Amino acid sequence: VLGRKEISSAVIKRLPRYYRYLDELQSEGVERISSGDLSRKMNVTASQIRQDLNNFGGFGQQGYGYNVKNLFVEIGKILGVDRTHPMIVIGGGNMGRALSNYSNFRKRGFDIIGIFDVDPSIIGKEVNGIKVQHLKDVDNFVKLHQVEIAALAVPKTVAVEIAEHLASLGIRAFWNFAHIDLELGDDVVVENVHLSESLMQLSYRMLQNEESK
Amino acid sequence: VLGRKEISSAVIKRLPRYYRYLDELQSEGVERISSGDLSRKMNVTASQIRQDLNNFGGFGQQGYGYNVKNLFVEIGKILGVDRTHPMIVIGGGNMGRALSNYSNFRKRGFDIIGIFDVDPSIIGKEVNGIKVQHLKDVDNFVKLHQVEIAALAVPKTVAVEIAEHLASLGIRAFWNFAHIDLELGDDVVVENVHLSESLMQLSYRMLQNEESK
Numbered sequence: 401v402l403g404r405k406e407i408s409s410a411v412i413k414r415l416p417r418y419y420r421y422l423d424e425l426q427s428e429g430v431e432r433i434s435s436g437d438l439s440r441k442m443n444v445t446a447s448q449i450r451q452d453l454n455n456f457g458g459f460g461q462q463g464y465g466y467n468v469k470n471l472f473v474e475i476g477k478i479l480g481v482d483r484t485h486p487m488i489v490i491g492g493g494n495m496g497r498a499l500s501n502y503s504n505f506r507k508r509g510f511d512i513i514g515i516f517d518v519d520p521s522i523i524g525k526e527v528n529g530i531k532v533q534h535l536k537d538v539d540n541f542v543k544l545h546q547v548e549i550a551a552l553a554v555p556k557t558v559a560v561e562i563a564e565h566l567a568s569l570g571i572r573a574f575w576n577f578a579h580i581d582l583e584l585g586d587d588v589v590v591e592n593v594h595l596s597e598s599l600m601q602l603s604y605r606m607l608q609n610e611e612s613k
Numbered sequence: 614v615l616g617r618k619e620i621s622s623a624v625i626k627r628l629p630r631y632y633r634y635l636d637e638l639q640s641e642g643v644e645r646i647s648s649g650d651l652s653r654k655m656n657v658t659a660s661q662i663r664q665d666l667n668n669f670g671g672f673g674q675q676g677y678g679y680n681v682k683n684l685f686v687e688i689g690k691i692l693g694v695d696r697t698h699p700m701i702v703i704g705g706g707n708m709g710r711a712l713s714n715y716s717n718f719r720k721r722g723f724d725i726i727g728i729f730d731v732d733p734s735i736i737g738k739e740v741n742g743i744k745v746q747h748l749k750d751v752d753n754f755v756k757l758h759q760v761e762i763a764a765l766a767v768p769k770t771v772a773v774e775i776a777e778h779l780a781s782l783g784i785r786a787f788w789n790f791a792h793i794d795l796e797l798g799d800d801v802v803v804e805n806v807h808l809s810e811s812l813m814q815l816s817y818r819m820l821q822n823e824e825s826k
Contacts, residue, residue: 412817416810420792443796480816494714498707504792504809510816549815573819575812579633579717583656589822591815595806596717597629599788602762602804603693603723604625606786609802 407455414452415475417442422472434465481508486546487575490562491553492517492525492532495577499551500527510549514541535562542569549573556580620668627665628688630655635685647678694721699759700788703775704766705730705738705745708790712764713740723762727754748775755782762786769793 421442425433435453439446453471476482487510489496499505500512515527516535523534533541541547550571552559559578566574567584574590576582579597582590634655638646648666652659666684689695700723702709712718713725728740729748736747746754754760763779765772765787772791779787780797787803789795792810795803 412814415817416807416813417794419813420810443794478817479813480820481813485816485819494707494711498711499808501707502808505812508809508813510812548819549812572822573815575815581630581656587822587826589815589818591811591818593806593808593811594629595712595715596721597633598804598806599718599723599762600629600632600692600694600721601625602786602788602802603698604628604691605802605804606698606761607693609785609800613800 411452411455415479418449418452419472419475419479419481422468422475425468426472430468432465433468438466484509484511485548485573486511486513487549487551488512488514488516488538488541488547489551489553490516490535490538490566491551491577492519492522492527493553496551496553497527499553500530512551513545513547514538516541538566539569542566542571547571549575551575551577553577624665624668628692631662631665632685632688632692632694635681635688638681639685643681645678646681651679697722697724698761698786699724699726700762700764701725701727701729701751701754701760702764702766703729703748703751703779704764704790705732705735705740706766709764709766710740712766712790713743725764726758726760727751729754751779752782755779755784760784762788764788764790766790 421438433441435446435449439449442449453466473482487505489500489512492500492515496515496517500515505512512528512530515530515532516538517523517532518535523532525532548571550563550566550573552563552574554562554577556578559576559580560582563574563576563582563584567588572588574582574584574588576590576592577595579594581592584590634651646654648659648662652662655662666679686695700718702713702725705713705728709728709730713728718725725741725743728743728745729751730736730745731748736745738745761784763776763784763786765776767775767790769791772789772793773795776787776789776795776797780801785801787795787797787801789803789805790808792807794805797803
Protein backbone atom coordinates (compact mmCIF):
# COMPACT_ATOMS: atom_id res chain seq x y z
CA VAL A 401 0.00 0.00 0.00
CA LEU A 402 1.42 3.33 -1.06
CA GLY A 403 2.58 5.78 1.50
CA ARG A 404 1.68 3.70 4.49
CA LYS A 405 4.77 4.65 6.46
CA GLU A 406 3.85 8.32 6.61
CA ILE A 407 0.34 7.86 7.94
CA SER A 408 -0.12 9.56 11.29
CA SER A 409 -1.41 7.62 14.25
CA ALA A 410 -4.38 9.99 14.43
CA VAL A 411 -5.45 8.87 10.96
CA ILE A 412 -4.92 5.23 11.89
CA LYS A 413 -7.17 5.67 14.90
CA ARG A 414 -9.92 6.98 12.62
CA LEU A 415 -9.63 4.22 10.01
CA PRO A 416 -11.65 1.57 11.88
CA ARG A 417 -14.49 4.05 12.11
CA TYR A 418 -14.44 4.66 8.35
CA TYR A 419 -14.33 0.91 7.92
CA ARG A 420 -17.44 0.49 10.06
CA TYR A 421 -19.41 3.16 8.19
CA LEU A 422 -18.38 1.78 4.81
CA ASP A 423 -19.47 -1.66 5.96
CA GLU A 424 -22.89 -0.27 6.89
CA LEU A 425 -23.20 1.61 3.62
CA GLN A 426 -22.37 -1.56 1.71
CA SER A 427 -25.01 -3.54 3.55
CA GLU A 428 -27.50 -0.77 2.72
CA GLY A 429 -26.61 -1.25 -0.94
CA VAL A 430 -24.88 2.12 -1.36
CA GLU A 431 -22.27 1.95 -4.14
CA ARG A 432 -20.89 5.46 -4.15
CA ILE A 433 -20.82 8.24 -1.58
CA SER A 434 -19.58 11.83 -1.71
CA SER A 435 -17.27 13.13 0.99
CA GLY A 436 -20.09 15.55 1.88
CA ASP A 437 -22.63 12.79 2.49
CA LEU A 438 -20.10 10.67 4.35
CA SER A 439 -19.18 13.72 6.41
CA ARG A 440 -22.80 14.31 7.49
CA LYS A 441 -23.22 10.63 8.32
CA MET A 442 -20.02 10.42 10.35
CA ASN A 443 -20.25 13.88 11.88
CA VAL A 444 -16.75 14.96 10.80
CA THR A 445 -15.83 17.61 8.24
CA ALA A 446 -15.70 16.70 4.56
CA SER A 447 -12.19 18.12 4.34
CA GLN A 448 -11.07 15.82 7.17
CA ILE A 449 -12.45 12.86 5.24
CA ARG A 450 -10.74 13.93 2.01
CA GLN A 451 -7.45 14.48 3.83
CA ASP A 452 -7.64 11.16 5.67
CA LEU A 453 -8.53 9.12 2.61
CA ASN A 454 -6.01 10.88 0.39
CA ASN A 455 -3.36 9.19 2.53
CA PHE A 456 -4.26 6.00 0.74
CA GLY A 457 -3.93 7.21 -2.80
CA GLY A 458 -7.21 9.04 -3.38
CA PHE A 459 -10.03 6.58 -3.79
CA GLY A 460 -12.41 9.40 -4.59
CA GLN A 461 -12.95 11.18 -7.85
CA GLN A 462 -13.79 14.88 -7.84
CA GLY A 463 -17.54 15.31 -8.21
CA TYR A 464 -18.11 11.58 -8.33
CA GLY A 465 -17.53 10.44 -4.77
CA TYR A 466 -15.99 7.34 -3.30
CA ASN A 467 -16.57 3.80 -4.46
CA VAL A 468 -17.83 2.29 -1.21
CA LYS A 469 -16.76 -1.28 -1.87
CA ASN A 470 -13.27 -0.40 -3.13
CA LEU A 471 -12.63 1.89 -0.21
CA PHE A 472 -13.90 -0.72 2.24
CA VAL A 473 -11.61 -3.36 0.76
CA GLU A 474 -8.57 -1.07 0.69
CA ILE A 475 -9.00 0.13 4.25
CA GLY A 476 -9.48 -3.50 5.28
CA LYS A 477 -6.10 -4.33 3.71
CA ILE A 478 -4.43 -1.43 5.47
CA LEU A 479 -5.87 -2.56 8.80
CA GLY A 480 -4.88 -6.15 8.10
CA VAL A 481 -8.44 -7.44 8.45
CA ASP A 482 -8.37 -9.00 4.98
CA ARG A 483 -6.69 -12.04 6.55
CA THR A 484 -7.32 -14.34 9.49
CA HIS A 485 -5.58 -13.72 12.81
CA PRO A 486 -5.68 -16.74 15.11
CA MET A 487 -6.08 -15.53 18.67
CA ILE A 488 -6.12 -17.03 22.15
CA VAL A 489 -7.81 -15.57 25.21
CA ILE A 490 -6.06 -15.88 28.56
CA GLY A 491 -8.64 -15.73 31.32
CA GLY A 492 -12.05 -17.40 31.26
CA GLY A 493 -13.71 -14.96 33.68
CA ASN A 494 -16.41 -12.50 32.68
CA MET A 495 -14.13 -10.39 30.52
CA GLY A 496 -12.54 -13.38 28.81
CA ARG A 497 -15.98 -14.83 28.15
CA ALA A 498 -17.27 -11.49 26.86
CA LEU A 499 -14.38 -11.31 24.37
CA SER A 500 -14.81 -14.95 23.36
CA ASN A 501 -18.49 -14.39 22.65
CA TYR A 502 -18.15 -11.38 20.35
CA SER A 503 -19.20 -12.68 16.96
CA ASN A 504 -18.03 -9.44 15.37
CA PHE A 505 -14.37 -10.29 15.92
CA ARG A 506 -14.50 -13.41 13.80
CA LYS A 507 -16.23 -11.43 11.07
CA ARG A 508 -13.15 -9.15 11.06
CA GLY A 509 -10.75 -12.08 10.87
CA PHE A 510 -9.93 -12.33 14.56
CA ASP A 511 -10.46 -16.01 15.15
CA ILE A 512 -10.44 -17.14 18.77
CA ILE A 513 -9.09 -20.69 18.77
CA GLY A 514 -8.25 -21.22 22.45
CA ILE A 515 -9.23 -20.03 25.91
CA PHE A 516 -7.05 -20.65 28.97
CA ASP A 517 -7.46 -20.26 32.70
CA VAL A 518 -6.10 -21.73 35.94
CA ASP A 519 -9.42 -21.91 37.81
CA PRO A 520 -10.61 -25.55 38.07
CA SER A 521 -14.24 -24.35 38.17
CA ILE A 522 -13.81 -22.76 34.74
CA ILE A 523 -11.52 -25.28 33.00
CA GLY A 524 -13.46 -27.69 30.81
CA LYS A 525 -16.46 -25.38 30.40
CA GLU A 526 -17.42 -24.34 26.90
CA VAL A 527 -17.47 -20.73 25.81
CA ASN A 528 -18.79 -20.05 22.34
CA GLY A 529 -18.02 -23.64 21.39
CA ILE A 530 -14.46 -23.61 22.76
CA LYS A 531 -13.51 -25.65 25.80
CA VAL A 532 -11.48 -23.69 28.36
CA GLN A 533 -8.07 -25.33 28.87
CA HIS A 534 -5.59 -25.16 31.74
CA LEU A 535 -3.01 -22.44 31.25
CA LYS A 536 -0.24 -25.02 31.65
CA ASP A 537 -1.33 -26.46 28.30
CA VAL A 538 -0.80 -23.19 26.45
CA ASP A 539 2.82 -24.04 25.55
CA ASN A 540 1.80 -27.11 23.68
CA PHE A 541 -1.15 -25.34 22.09
CA VAL A 542 1.06 -22.55 20.74
CA LYS A 543 3.47 -25.16 19.36
CA LEU A 544 0.66 -26.97 17.54
CA HIS A 545 -1.30 -23.94 16.31
CA GLN A 546 -0.32 -20.73 14.71
CA VAL A 547 -1.29 -18.10 17.27
CA GLU A 548 -0.83 -14.45 16.35
CA ILE A 549 -2.60 -12.61 19.14
CA ALA A 550 -3.06 -13.22 22.86
CA ALA A 551 -5.84 -11.35 24.63
CA LEU A 552 -5.00 -10.94 28.30
CA ALA A 553 -8.11 -10.89 30.46
CA VAL A 554 -6.32 -11.69 33.70
CA PRO A 555 -5.63 -9.81 36.96
CA LYS A 556 -2.74 -7.38 36.74
CA THR A 557 -0.84 -9.30 39.41
CA VAL A 558 -0.21 -12.14 36.94
CA ALA A 559 -0.40 -10.31 33.60
CA VAL A 560 3.30 -9.46 33.25
CA GLU A 561 4.50 -12.98 33.97
CA ILE A 562 1.97 -14.55 31.58
CA ALA A 563 2.69 -12.03 28.82
CA GLU A 564 6.45 -12.56 29.10
CA HIS A 565 5.96 -16.30 28.95
CA LEU A 566 3.71 -16.07 25.88
CA ALA A 567 6.17 -13.71 24.19
CA SER A 568 8.91 -16.28 24.84
CA LEU A 569 6.72 -18.80 23.00
CA GLY A 570 6.74 -16.50 19.99
CA ILE A 571 3.47 -14.55 20.29
CA ARG A 572 4.05 -11.09 18.90
CA ALA A 573 0.78 -9.27 19.58
CA PHE A 574 -1.00 -8.70 22.86
CA TRP A 575 -4.41 -7.24 23.48
CA ASN A 576 -4.07 -6.28 27.10
CA PHE A 577 -7.02 -5.75 29.44
CA ALA A 578 -4.92 -5.91 32.61
CA HIS A 579 -4.41 -2.50 34.15
CA ILE A 580 -0.64 -2.52 33.88
CA ASP A 581 1.91 -1.60 31.24
CA LEU A 582 3.62 -4.48 29.45
CA GLU A 583 7.14 -4.05 28.15
CA LEU A 584 7.84 -6.96 25.86
CA GLY A 585 10.41 -5.55 23.46
CA ASP A 586 10.34 -3.78 20.12
CA ASP A 587 9.23 -6.78 18.10
CA VAL A 588 6.06 -7.21 20.14
CA VAL A 589 3.01 -4.96 19.77
CA VAL A 590 0.70 -4.29 22.70
CA GLU A 591 -2.71 -2.68 22.46
CA ASN A 592 -4.11 -1.73 25.84
CA VAL A 593 -7.75 -1.52 26.81
CA HIS A 594 -7.53 0.16 30.18
CA LEU A 595 -11.13 0.47 31.26
CA SER A 596 -10.47 2.51 34.42
CA GLU A 597 -8.64 5.08 32.33
CA SER A 598 -11.51 5.31 29.91
CA LEU A 599 -13.90 5.89 32.82
CA MET A 600 -11.64 8.62 34.21
CA GLN A 601 -11.71 10.39 30.88
CA LEU A 602 -15.47 10.22 30.96
CA SER A 603 -15.55 11.72 34.43
CA TYR A 604 -13.11 14.46 33.37
CA ARG A 605 -15.38 15.35 30.47
CA MET A 606 -18.46 15.30 32.74
CA LEU A 607 -16.74 17.85 34.98
CA GLN A 608 -15.78 20.00 31.98
CA ASN A 609 -19.35 19.88 30.73
CA GLU A 610 -20.79 20.93 34.07
CA GLU A 611 -18.35 23.78 34.39
CA SER A 612 -19.06 25.12 30.93
CA LYS A 613 -22.71 25.69 31.82
CA VAL B 614 -8.07 24.13 39.18
CA LEU B 615 -5.90 26.64 37.37
CA GLY B 616 -5.66 26.57 33.64
CA ARG B 617 -7.87 23.58 33.12
CA LYS B 618 -9.54 24.98 30.02
CA GLU B 619 -6.34 25.07 28.01
CA ILE B 620 -5.27 21.49 28.64
CA SER B 621 -4.98 19.51 25.43
CA SER B 622 -6.83 16.25 25.01
CA ALA B 623 -3.49 14.48 24.55
CA VAL B 624 -2.48 15.52 28.06
CA ILE B 625 -5.87 14.47 29.42
CA LYS B 626 -5.42 11.03 27.90
CA ARG B 627 -2.12 10.66 29.71
CA LEU B 628 -3.39 11.82 33.11
CA PRO B 629 -5.00 8.51 34.17
CA ARG B 630 -1.66 6.81 33.56
CA TYR B 631 0.15 9.32 35.79
CA TYR B 632 -2.57 8.75 38.35
CA ARG B 633 -2.01 4.99 38.25
CA TYR B 634 1.76 5.29 38.67
CA LEU B 635 1.42 7.80 41.49
CA ASP B 636 -1.01 5.45 43.21
CA GLU B 637 1.53 2.63 42.97
CA LEU B 638 4.33 4.87 44.24
CA GLN B 639 2.19 5.89 47.18
CA SER B 640 1.42 2.29 48.09
CA GLU B 641 5.17 1.59 47.93
CA GLY B 642 5.67 4.38 50.46
CA VAL B 643 7.46 6.75 48.06
CA GLU B 644 6.96 10.37 49.15
CA ARG B 645 8.87 12.28 46.48
CA ILE B 646 9.99 11.44 42.98
CA SER B 647 12.07 13.32 40.41
CA SER B 648 10.81 13.71 36.86
CA GLY B 649 13.83 11.62 35.81
CA ASP B 650 12.90 8.68 38.03
CA LEU B 651 9.23 8.93 37.07
CA SER B 652 10.28 9.10 33.41
CA ARG B 653 12.29 5.86 33.66
CA LYS B 654 9.43 4.15 35.47
CA MET B 655 6.79 5.26 32.97
CA ASN B 656 8.97 5.01 29.88
CA VAL B 657 8.30 8.56 28.70
CA THR B 658 10.75 11.45 28.54
CA ALA B 659 11.35 13.58 31.62
CA SER B 660 10.61 16.70 29.58
CA GLN B 661 7.22 15.28 28.59
CA ILE B 662 6.45 14.70 32.25
CA ARG B 663 7.52 18.21 33.21
CA GLN B 664 5.48 19.72 30.39
CA ASP B 665 2.40 17.66 31.20
CA LEU B 666 2.46 18.36 34.90
CA ASN B 667 3.26 22.04 34.44
CA ASN B 668 -0.25 22.32 32.99
CA PHE B 669 -1.53 21.97 36.51
CA GLY B 670 0.52 24.66 38.14
CA GLY B 671 3.87 22.98 38.65
CA PHE B 672 3.70 20.54 41.49
CA GLY B 673 7.42 19.90 41.25
CA GLN B 674 10.27 21.89 42.66
CA GLN B 675 13.52 22.14 40.72
CA GLY B 676 16.00 19.63 42.10
CA TYR B 677 13.53 18.39 44.67
CA GLY B 678 11.03 16.39 42.64
CA TYR B 679 7.30 15.91 42.93
CA ASN B 680 5.38 15.32 46.11
CA VAL B 681 3.73 12.01 45.22
CA LYS B 682 0.69 12.37 47.45
CA ASN B 683 -0.07 15.98 46.49
CA LEU B 684 0.26 15.23 42.81
CA PHE B 685 -1.94 12.16 43.15
CA VAL B 686 -4.63 14.15 44.94
CA GLU B 687 -4.51 17.04 42.47
CA ILE B 688 -4.69 14.81 39.39
CA GLY B 689 -7.55 12.95 41.06
CA LYS B 690 -9.43 16.26 41.41
CA ILE B 691 -8.80 17.15 37.78
CA LEU B 692 -10.10 13.76 36.70
CA GLY B 693 -13.09 14.06 39.00
CA VAL B 694 -12.27 10.87 40.87
CA ASP B 695 -12.20 12.67 44.22
CA ARG B 696 -15.98 12.26 44.35
CA THR B 697 -18.46 9.42 43.95
CA HIS B 698 -20.15 8.86 40.60
CA PRO B 699 -23.24 6.65 40.89
CA MET B 700 -23.41 4.45 37.82
CA ILE B 701 -25.83 1.93 36.32
CA VAL B 702 -24.95 -0.87 33.92
CA ILE B 703 -27.38 -1.69 31.12
CA GLY B 704 -26.87 -5.28 30.06
CA GLY B 705 -26.26 -8.21 32.40
CA GLY B 706 -24.43 -10.35 29.85
CA ASN B 707 -20.74 -11.18 30.01
CA MET B 708 -19.59 -7.63 29.39
CA GLY B 709 -22.08 -6.11 31.83
CA ARG B 710 -21.05 -8.64 34.46
CA ALA B 711 -17.35 -8.02 33.78
CA LEU B 712 -17.86 -4.28 34.33
CA SER B 713 -19.99 -4.84 37.43
CA ASN B 714 -17.32 -7.06 38.95
CA TYR B 715 -14.37 -4.66 38.57
CA SER B 716 -13.53 -3.70 42.12
CA ASN B 717 -11.13 -1.07 40.82
CA PHE B 718 -13.96 1.14 39.59
CA ARG B 719 -15.46 1.60 43.03
CA LYS B 720 -12.01 2.44 44.37
CA ARG B 721 -11.97 5.31 41.85
CA GLY B 722 -15.40 6.54 42.87
CA PHE B 723 -17.42 4.83 40.14
CA ASP B 724 -20.10 3.20 42.20
CA ILE B 725 -22.31 0.72 40.37
CA ILE B 726 -25.71 0.89 42.02
CA GLY B 727 -27.94 -0.87 39.49
CA ILE B 728 -27.80 -3.45 36.69
CA PHE B 729 -30.58 -3.82 34.12
CA ASP B 730 -31.45 -6.32 31.43
CA VAL B 731 -34.50 -7.65 29.57
CA ASP B 732 -33.51 -11.33 29.62
CA PRO B 733 -35.70 -13.26 32.13
CA SER B 734 -32.87 -15.77 32.67
CA ILE B 735 -30.63 -12.94 33.93
CA ILE B 736 -33.12 -10.76 35.83
CA GLY B 737 -33.08 -11.46 39.56
CA LYS B 738 -29.56 -12.90 39.53
CA GLU B 739 -26.96 -11.24 41.70
CA VAL B 740 -23.81 -9.74 40.25
CA ASN B 741 -21.28 -8.45 42.76
CA GLY B 742 -24.06 -8.13 45.32
CA ILE B 743 -26.47 -6.30 43.02
CA LYS B 744 -29.67 -7.93 41.80
CA VAL B 745 -30.23 -7.51 38.05
CA GLN B 746 -33.52 -5.66 37.44
CA HIS B 747 -35.78 -5.49 34.42
CA LEU B 748 -34.96 -2.60 32.13
CA LYS B 749 -38.56 -1.38 32.40
CA ASP B 750 -37.81 -0.51 36.02
CA VAL B 751 -34.95 1.82 35.11
CA ASP B 752 -37.22 4.90 34.92
CA ASN B 753 -38.28 4.53 38.49
CA PHE B 754 -34.75 3.71 39.60
CA VAL B 755 -33.35 6.85 38.00
CA LYS B 756 -36.11 8.91 39.67
CA LEU B 757 -35.27 7.46 43.09
CA HIS B 758 -31.48 7.46 42.84
CA GLN B 759 -29.01 9.98 41.63
CA VAL B 760 -27.44 8.30 38.57
CA GLU B 761 -24.61 10.09 36.82
CA ILE B 762 -23.29 7.49 34.40
CA ALA B 763 -24.89 4.71 32.35
CA ALA B 764 -22.61 1.98 31.01
CA LEU B 765 -24.13 0.45 27.87
CA ALA B 766 -23.19 -3.19 27.49
CA VAL B 767 -25.99 -4.01 25.06
CA PRO B 768 -26.16 -5.03 21.38
CA LYS B 769 -25.81 -2.14 18.98
CA THR B 770 -29.29 -2.80 17.59
CA VAL B 771 -30.85 -1.50 20.81
CA ALA B 772 -28.12 0.84 22.08
CA VAL B 773 -29.35 4.05 20.43
CA GLU B 774 -32.93 3.66 21.63
CA ILE B 775 -31.84 2.84 25.19
CA ALA B 776 -29.31 5.68 25.31
CA GLU B 777 -31.85 8.22 24.05
CA HIS B 778 -34.36 7.04 26.64
CA LEU B 779 -31.81 7.28 29.46
CA ALA B 780 -30.76 10.73 28.27
CA SER B 781 -34.41 11.78 28.38
CA LEU B 782 -34.44 10.64 32.02
CA GLY B 783 -31.60 13.05 32.71
CA ILE B 784 -28.48 10.88 32.52
CA ARG B 785 -25.67 13.01 31.16
CA ALA B 786 -22.76 10.57 30.78
CA PHE B 787 -22.59 7.35 28.80
CA TRP B 788 -19.88 4.75 28.76
CA ASN B 789 -20.69 3.03 25.52
CA PHE B 790 -19.55 -0.51 24.66
CA ALA B 791 -21.99 -0.90 21.76
CA HIS B 792 -20.26 -0.65 18.41
CA ILE B 793 -22.22 2.35 17.22
CA ASP B 794 -21.92 6.12 17.56
CA LEU B 795 -24.36 7.81 19.91
CA GLU B 796 -25.47 11.37 19.25
CA LEU B 797 -27.19 12.60 22.36
CA GLY B 798 -26.63 16.33 22.21
CA ASP B 799 -24.01 18.75 23.48
CA ASP B 800 -24.93 18.45 27.13
CA VAL B 801 -24.29 14.69 27.17
CA VAL B 802 -20.82 13.16 27.18
CA VAL B 803 -20.14 9.79 25.60
CA GLU B 804 -16.98 7.76 26.05
CA ASN B 805 -16.77 4.86 23.62
CA VAL B 806 -15.00 1.58 24.18
CA HIS B 807 -15.09 0.08 20.70
CA LEU B 808 -13.31 -3.23 21.10
CA SER B 809 -13.31 -4.16 17.41
CA GLU B 810 -11.59 -0.89 16.61
CA SER B 811 -8.96 -1.51 19.23
CA LEU B 812 -8.31 -4.96 17.71
CA MET B 813 -8.00 -3.44 14.24
CA GLN B 814 -5.38 -1.03 15.51
CA LEU B 815 -3.51 -3.97 16.97
CA SER B 816 -3.62 -5.79 13.64
CA TYR B 817 -2.48 -2.64 11.80
CA ARG B 818 0.51 -2.36 14.12
CA MET B 819 1.29 -6.09 13.71
CA LEU B 820 1.45 -5.55 9.95
CA GLN B 821 3.66 -2.50 10.36
CA ASN B 822 5.97 -4.42 12.64
CA GLU B 823 6.30 -7.30 10.20
CA GLU B 824 7.01 -4.97 7.31
CA SER B 825 9.70 -3.08 9.17
CA LYS B 826 11.76 -6.25 9.55
